[in-house]
Amino acid sequence: MRFGIVVDSACDLPAEFCAAHGINILPISIRLGEETLVDDRDPALIMRYLAEGLGARGAAAETEPYTVEQIRDVFLERLVLHYDCVFCLTITSTRSPIFERARKASFAILNSYQTPRRAAGIDGPFLMRVVDSQTLFAAQGVGVYEATRLVGANSTVGAIRERLEFIARNTYGYMLPRDLYYLRARAQKKGDGSRSVGWFSATLGSALDIKPILRGYRGETGPVGKARGFDTGAQALFAYAQARVRAGLLVPALCLSYGGDLAEMRALPGYDSLRTTCGEHGVELLESPMSVTGMVNVGVGALTLGFAATEHEAKF
Structure with a gap:
């Protein structure tokens, strides 16, 4: 089974780690005055934010995570073709709507994945599990790290989900x-x-x-x-x-x-x-x-x- 891992861009992990483990990012849009930044953890954007002193305007910024429809489209257009099971680990649901939006998107994804997979000649079901990390920023990376270890150990879908929910609580x-x-x-x-x-x-x-x-x-x-x-x-x-x-x-x-x-x-x-x-x-x-x-x-x-x-x- 081909496993995938998805996180939102607020999850702090080294770019090299994300690239090595094929971790997919759900971007967050940031409105700074008349300019809109798309935070997908691009190191160049982080450097620009710091070098140009954009943080001076940050307190008044508007942030907008992907909508239910955007999350659905990312999965149906790309992820259901590359993976057989995807774990989506989100920032704590008490501070962001991302978990709830991903959960709602999962219903549409699991009802619609057959068509794009069949067109691509891919047999078998597609599974998606959404996990609330119950934390944020650097701490969100802990569960992602554990997910990569479990995938590398060829753990079952059920065992991975149970372990990730346990780690989220701790x-x-x-x-x-x-x-x-x-x-x-x-x-x-x-x-x-x-x-x-x-x-x-x-x-x-x-x-x-x-x-x-x-x-x-x-x-x-x-x-x-x-x-x-x-x-x-x-x-x-x-x-x-x-x-x-x-x-x-x-x-x-x-x-x-x-x-x-x-x-x-x-x-x-x-x-x-x-x-x-x-x-x-x-x-x-x-x-x-x-x-x-x-x-x-x-x-x-x-x-x-x-x-x-x-x-x-x-x-x-």
């Missing part, structure tokens, strides 16, 4: 923002102020250089710690991730993404120690620039981190 995602004013402005634009950094917290935090450490877990997002200064916050986050690596992960991978040049992330305090610890414990460290969609939503210079682990209490 994936921890963390984010450290640089600009609380930006985060608040973006939350207001999306009508999400009740779940985000308030005006007083943003003002006080910026004045004192206090940075919140935010967690995404089982579809819920919120602060779990704080640090004075971005570097201090990054060091605390890296140290926490090291402790989880030593305790043992459910998937031998730790994903990092950064809203800027990765050289800046690698220069942060605690990074070298985290990389060494991952190497000592057989954990692959996957690093990528944050997607343009991610930077629009949380700001340039933000750091995100994700791994899968047994249930535990985060302490910072």
Whole structure:
């Protein structure tokens, strides 16, 4: 059976990893003033967003994932011909409509795939499974990494789906923002102020250089710690991730993404120690620039981190 993997462009994974495993991307359109950007994780677009300072306009941007019809067309025109089973792993359904749109599209796809496959001389059924990652950004990559391992091990469709849903429930995602004013402005634009950094917290935090450490877990997002200064916050986050690596992960991978040049992330305090610890414990460290969609939503210079682990209490 030919397996395929589909993710939305907010999933942060290295371009080389996606190319090596044939991972397909569902783009997200971003309206910046009079210009529309199509975020398909093209490294050139990420570089342009940073080099031209487009993030200064990001808080007011409009983002629009593929519609149900667009997702359906991508599958019927291409994916049903290349694969016999596709796993679509989406950003958490509590923060984006992509999961629900993909789920609705799956009904039309599974009712219509026979015609294009028959015309191409392909026998046999086509299967599609949509999985809510329950997390976002770098953490979304953890489930994708596990999917590639399961496909490589020739696991059954049922076993893969069961495992991916288990990993989704046990994936921890963390984010450290640089600009609380930006985060608040973006939350207001999306009508999400009740779940985000308030005006007083943003003002006080910026004045004192206090940075919140935010967690995404089982579809819920919120602060779990704080640090004075971005570097201090990054060091605390890296140290926490090291402790989880030593305790043992459910998937031998730790994903990092950064809203800027990765050289800046690698220069942060605690990074070298985290990389060494991952190497000592057989954990692959996957690093990528944050997607343009991610930077629009949380700001340039933000750091995100994700791994899968047994249930535990985060302490910072």
